[in-house]
Amino acid sequence: DTGVSQNPRHKITKRGQNVTFRCDPISEHNRLYWYRQTLGQGPEFLTYFQNEAQLEKSRLLSDRFSAERPKGSFSTLEIQRTEQGDSAMYLCASSTRDNPYNEQFFGPGTRLTVL
């Protein structure tokens, strides 16, 4: 399967714990995006990488959130001191270098539940 993959698919954690999610984009895609989706809402943009550079961060990305893409391939999203409001589906997407307005391909998401 050459699509975007995300791990884990589900994560249940207790409030106050740290969690880390991984995203592996389509191999030739140099752009990688993180979104968050809550029930009944569309996905909301969190952050964007071009290669290893984090070029944009949404104001939704509080200080407790950090994302990395150290070698310009896979990316991790860490949430520290999780809160119940962090419960959501975290989606990763990637797109090709040639046309930034090209289709973004989404992974299956990581569903986070904070108890």
Next chain:
Amino acid sequence: RKEVEQDPGPFNVPEGATVAFNCTYSNSASQSFFWYRQDCRKEPKLLMSVYSSGNEDGRFTAQLNRASQYISLLIRDSKLSDSATYLCVVINSNSGYALNFGKGTSLLVTP
């Protein structure tokens, strides 16, 4: 006010019906427009891009009115498999390449 607003739905239509979804966007710098489809508990997938001249893909027709900042999606001859949430999406030239999604409109096509 959200940047992208959609009909709240849900839309329940019989097979074979024609259904239209509307969407408005507030940022005049919006540059690219799309409809994405999201099945229940699945990731969003691109349905079609929306061009200024309007475009058609089989049973699906998308229209864009830049003056009114309005986007539409028309589905003709609805199939049971069209049941999904349809997300209106814009990209703004002043905010990188992030997708700005509407809340989505739920469609249920019944036999």
